[in-house]
Amino acid sequence: MSFSFFKPSRPKTPQEVAKFIKDSLMALDTKTVVEVRALEKAMEEVEKNFVTMRCMLIGDAEVEPNADQVLQLTQEICKECVIDLLIHKLPVLGWEARKDLVNCWSILLKQKVASTYCCVQYIENHLELLDFLVVCYDNKEIAVNCGNMLRECIKFPTLAKYILESASFELFFKFVELPNFDVASDAFSTFKDLLTKHPDIVSDFLSSHYDEFFDRYEALLTSSNYVTRRQSLKLLSEFLLESPNSQIMKRYIxxxxxxxxxxxxxxxxxxxxxxxxxxxxxxxxxxxxxxxxxxxxxxxxxxxxxxxxxxxxxxxxxxxxxxxxxxxxxxxxxxxxxxxxx
Incomplete structure (x- = not known):
């Protein structure tokens, strides 16, 4: 009796991983997927490619991530506009794929190429991606995943500043009172980060949007919902008593x-x-x-x-x-x- 063994598959290069992720995500396009089985197969491919991405960026129980490969994969993901697909395809991804994406997201954002965070720079040039993530709070299936990704973005001053000054920011006054407790709590965590992570940016924002901001904030403080009243009051103390906001506080009182x-x-x-x-x-x-x-x-x-x-x-x-x-x-x-x- 003879035995045959499969050769172990050759490790994929970062360029290949980025291309496979892009191709599999594009195959999820509902305009091109007609058969249910074809969609299932496309979803399986996405999940398989996301596992490969996760292993390359984070490593696993046996292998530590290779810093050069992490950097190369990040560059390829930016170069091939994969970030757009990662965000826009979120609503159709399965639970496992979303979890892997969230785990990889912070690693991707932190990668520096010649002192530039390339994924952050990419998002700065495609700011509508942040608006898309904010609006996803309206979809309770993916709201918490999007919230995690948004909070990673908010760590970077330019991205936080954009969200604060965008029309999307107003939506948080609605999202923090959504009937789904988990989604409302997650939205409040993001709202809090926006108002506390970068005090100087927040101070400038409050100075130029004072009336409309505090009009809306008063509705949170006087909400019939106990959790909303308590959280918004505690948050008000935190950002109002920050030293960069001293002029805002003087005006408020x-x-x-x-x-x-x-x-x-x-x-x-x-x-x-x-x-x-x-x-x-x-x-x-x-x-x-x-x-x-x-x-x-x-x-x-x-x-x-x-x-x-x-x-x-x-x-x-x-x-x-x-x-x-x-x-x-x-x-x-x-x-x-x-x-x-x-």
């Missing part, structure tokens, strides 16, 4: 409507929301340049405010003492303002 929102949140049934609201409310009160209208609101409501503050406590902990000191100062300032304007 001059407006009566913002003070009224914080006073309403101080009365919220949730203690967590009350405490978060206090940390912004105290800035209105402590402001040495309070407008007359703010002083009058504090005076008019001083009894209710003092009662709320006396009953407000973070519980036991290391921060308890500092909180009590701050609260005492705020109570004294409200009393002082009320005496002066009675």
């Amino acid at each position: 001059l407006e009566i409507r913002n003070l009224k929102v914080m006073m309403t949140l101080l009365k919220d049934s949730s203690k967590n929301i009350q405490l978060s609201a206090f940390h912004i409310f105290k800035v209105f009160v402590a402001n040495p340049n309070k407008p007359r209208e703010i002083k009058l609101i504090l005076t008019k409501n001083h009894e209710k405010l003092l009662e709320l503050l006396h009953n407000l406590s973070p519980g036991k902990g290391a921060e308890d003492e500092q909180f009590e000191e701050e609260k005492e100062l705020i109570i004294k300032e409200i009393e002082r303002v009320a005496r002066m304007h009675r």
